[in-house]
Amino acid sequence: MKKNAWTLAEIVIALFILGIFAVIFICSVKTDDKKGKLFAYASLSNLSEANNNIIDKYGTLLFNNTDENDKYCLLLSDMLTTKSSINCNKNASTNEENIILPNNIVYMGLASQWHEKNNEYYKNILVDINGKSGENKAYKDRIPLKLYPNGRLIPVECTDEKDNEYCNGYTPSENLITYDIFNIEEDEYASSEDSTPISTNISYIKADCMVYNGQGQYSKKQCSEKSIEALKECAGDNDNPCIIILHKPDIGMNMFVETVSQSL
Numbered sequence: 455m456k457k458n459a460w461t462l463a464e465i466v467i468a469l470f471i472l473g474i475f476a477v478i479f480i481c482s483v484k485t486d487d488k489k490g491k492l493f494a495y496a497s498l499s500n501l502s503e504a505n506n507n508i509i510d511k512y513g514t515l516l517f518n519n520t521d522e523n524d525k526y527c528l529l530l531s532d533m534l535t536t537k538s539s540i541n542c543n544k545n546a547s548t549n550e551e552n553i554i555l556p557n558n559i560v561y562m563g564l565a566s567q568w569h570e571k572n573n574e575y576y577k578n579i580l581v582d583i584n585g586k587s588g589e590n591k592a593y594k595d596r597i598p599l600k601l602y603p604n605g606r607l608i609p610v611e612c613t614d615e616k617d618n619e620y621c622n623g624y625t626p627s628e629n630l631i632t633y634d635i636f637n638i639e640e641d642e643y644a645s646s647e648d649s650t651p652i653s654t655n656i657s658y659i660k661a662d663c664m665v666y667n668g669q670g671q672y673s674k675k676q677c678s679e680k681s682i683e684a685l686k687e688c689a690g691d692n693d694n695p696c697i698i699i700l701h702k703p704d705i706g707m708n709m710f711v712e713t714v715s716q717s718l
Contacts, residue, residue: 461565464628464664476627476694478518479663480532484595486587488490490583490584490594490595490630491630491631491703492703493557493559493583493584494581494583494597494630494631495540495631495700495701495702496559497555497581497583497597497705498581498597498599498607498631498700499700500534501530501581501607502605502607502700503617504533504534504569505530505601505605505607506605507533508526508530508605508612509534509605510530512529514603514604515601515602515603515604515605516568516575516603517607519544520698522543522544522545523542523543523544524542524543524544524564524565524566526564527540527542527552527553527564527565527618528540528542530553530561530564531552531553534553534555534570535555535556536553536554536555536556537554537555537556537558538554538587539543540552540553541553541565542564542565543565544565544567546565548562548563548566548578548584548619548620549562549619550562551585552564552565554557558584558585558587559581559582559583559584559585559590560580560581560582560586561579561580561581561582562579562580562581562582562620562661563577563578563579563580563620564577564579566578566579566656568603574601574602574641574674575602576599576600576605577584577601578598578599578600578601578602578610578619578620578622579598579599579600579601579619580596580597580598581596581597581599582595582596582597583595583596586675589622589623590622591622591623591625592610592612592620592621592622592623592624593612593622593624593625593629593630593631594623594630595630596610596620596622597630597631598610598612598618598620598621599608608653608671609631609657609658611658611659611672612624612663614676629657631657631698631701632656632701633655633657633658633698633699634651634653634654634656634661634697634698634699634701635651635652635654635656635661635662635664635665635688635697635699636649636651636656636683636697637687637688637695637696638695640697651699652685652687652696653685654701655701656701657700659671659672659676659677659682660680660682661681661698662698663676663680663682663684663697664683664684664685664688665684665688665694665697665698666684666688666694667688667689668684673692
């Protein structure tokens, strides 16, 4: 007699196999996302370290250029291992690649002009974590930044600076880089692997408003418009006891466990 129906056991096994394929697919998608965040973290960390090395030697990143090349761009290229020839020409387009690393991370805007606003100098730069091969969208695989002479790197808030040329393709849902807040008075090992942030994995504007209450990079009006309140833990009597640190993405087995648990 011909068998036309599946047994309960066969259905359970089939569903189990389909579930495994679903988990593998979701893991692959989440892995790409995690890799992107890891590359973003590494590229910003390396850039910050190189900038600090320049500042230790010269005291600033703001130089008077005496020839056709931007001195900051040249000094930075000396601090990094590059994949190909550099382009630090002052007349280069802001969309031209200045430095390409062996892992295809690209830095752009390094040779652009310094701008002045509210008695502060800054230049717009871009970190592309996968070069021209990616989607080339802000906070999807590109990080638009404001670089200051003291080495400070501030992510551009594209919702407020839509005219910024590096905010192409931005959607508010993207969060390639995030930040943690630590209280250094309560945690002497702040930012170490053993410390616990008082707020974690948040946008820079949220961290800035929570720590500085409108006295930092963003004004009280901007913080109020985004309904961000200051943290009580950061209201010190003298110096602000809180610091903002780039969030290090978690990868490895935890990612797989998290994906499986969400799929069940």
